[in-house]
Amino acid sequence: MADVKKVVLAYSGGLDTSVILKWLQDTYNCEVVTFTADLGQGEEVEPARAKAKALGVKEIYIEDLREEFVRDFVFPMFRANTIYEGEYLLGTSIARPLIAKRLIEIANETGADAISHGATGKGNDQVRFELGAYALKPGVKVIAPWREWDLLSREKLMDYAETHGIPIERHGKKKSPYSMDANLLHISYEGGVLEDTWTEHEEDMWKWTTSPEKAPDTPTYIELTYRKGDIVAIDGKEMTPAQVLTELNRIGGINGIGRLDIVENRYVGMKSRGCYETPGGTIMLKAHRAIESITLDREVAHLKDELMPRYAKLIYTGYWWSPEREMLQQMIDASQEYVNGVVRLKLYKGNVIVVGRKSDDSLFDANIATFEEDGGAYNQADAAGFIKLNALRMRIAANKGRKLF
Template identity: 55%
Template sequence: MAKEKIVLAYSGGLDTSVILKWLKETYDAEIIAFTADIGQKDELDGLEEKALKTGASKIYIDDLRDEFAKDFINPMFQAAALYEGQYLLGTSIARPLIAKRMVEIARAEGATAIAHGATGKGNDQVRFELTAAALAPEISVIAPWRLEEFREQFPGRAEMIAYAEKHGIPVTASAAKPYSTDRNLLHISFESGMLEDPWFDAAADSNKDMYVLSVAPEDAPDQAEYIELEFEKGDCVAVNGAKLTPLQVMETLNEIGGKHGIGRVDMVENRFVGMKSRGVYETPGGTILFTAHRKMESLTMDRDVMHLRDSLISKYASLVYNGFWFAPERLAIQALVTESQKNVSGTVRLKLYKGNVIGAGVKSLVSLYNPDIATMEADPTKAYDQGDATGFIHLNALRLKVSSGVEQNAKK
């Protein structure tokens, strides 16, 4: 009989390398490794050789960067999603894409299960598995870190390193970088290790070597840089006059933003599984894009449409963070967001200086801003009669007066 096939989300790091070998031994299965290229750069070097040497029957290394930028990052930024007021959801938004492709490979290969190396304490396990449930409920999920036999065999990293050495698996684990990272096109995150102490100063000069995508703001150029972003229906389509794909937009803005120390966030966030965790993030291009998009909306989006969309930001961001990208409620909100973006077109000019993104102008052919109406001088359009405001205020004040009268009578 043919062996069972399991598709493993594989990064080539210590955990997934050990898990690959462990799955093959424990389940006597054929392991198909899958790595999504979503902008990790040189982290992908040598993965194919390592996976096959570790015991994978084959490995998929799929370039998903264009899909990531176009179908995941752009829709999320149209929704102005920001988790707990700070986090631009760089790790969160990548997981549904990875899981979606895992499911596609599992079906193509006839696999009965997918597996991941997410721990039982984190958010990623939820994101992977909710996506699988939404797209392929017939495929089972194996999460080794939640299995007692796996945790008994590997209570710590020392046991994992010993296991890897025993089976000839190259490892790079060391104390030189006592924290974990996750990088993609949108950001890079840092957590665990010394960062588990929320009083630890990740911005100190002694920790500058930790950062990858950006210089420290104090080391950024002393001269400000102006850039222009062109939008069409809520998506950035050009930077400084050059037409770009969504992928090229992110790559360009990451380079420019990183040079100016833009997009660093250090926060304690609330994980979906119930605990608080400390994360440090670099999102240079995303920070620029987020700011520019909001400024474009300020000129072109109807007030009540904007306020309605904004009332859904917290819900939308939580859905992404918690792994509900393919849930019907996220899709419903996205339909509203898409409608809200139909006139978000024009050009935004920004000034970048030492970690700051400063608005420096916005224009659009479909601008809702009319200087003749907004002017403090005489209104040549006669579109607004200041006297009309008297009745407007009286009507809005009526309920306040009635309420105040009731309270005053109650005190008598």
């Protein structure tokens, strides 16, 4: 402990990280630098400055990272149509490498020799933060208080805060029964009644989306313009990456889109039930697959689909900064060269329905695909030899009397 002189703390200003801040000062007798990121979580981040100052922090970083988050992390992930275990759009996972990156950059700027985070020893986030940190600064020290202290309940944290004069209200508005994490891509819910996998989630839990039952009876139509695999405009209006996701969250939320209730396999070994709201991301995934359906070569599209689960697992388990993820990203990005055009969607009561797609780079040829006369564009007689050659190995095996199983 004595060799830690300065530590950069990922600081939200809430109970946990405020206690961590004081605990670091007392336990390690070190200077603490705080870093608070605005990733679009929908809460004010500036109050964290006053709280950090009250605890004697001299170097305070509060940064709006929404554009960088969507441009350099969310958009690259969606170019791969990334989902984990068939459902999860990785809203929490994809934010962690950016936070790790800034923690290390600030450590370098301030001469800190350690970083610290508030992730628990049961979750995935400790792995994500620390794998990223070690990849970017191999010799950095990482302090994870939840793996060291005995303050393992909210009441103990509150008692510690009162004892040490940390300005945290014990009484006030009712605390949510859920553990929540939010950024511009999603908001997650864990704990409370969700720990019983048979109990239905409560309707008043949801923050961003209207229930599909109460969504408008009239569908909403939108058009998304793609350039090299990324959305650059909505209904013809050019937008930045963060503006795109913000607007899709708004439209999707109104139409009851993006709710998810799953049990996932955490990297640390346990199963965990979580509920997620990802309205904009749900729209993005459906639309991106639609524009790729007319612009990607068949085998390229299939290869991407084969590699996607591996890519998703790398993000989920914290390997964003690994060489294998970077290698996959280069391949994915190369595939997006001709993923340009417009997708038209109908949003209705929780559903995202593709109703049109067009592109100057489309590989769809109506003259060939038509069920009408094609003017000789396709010789149907060619299919006979194609089928016989592809059946050859099965015909040989059948002639030998081999069983299929």
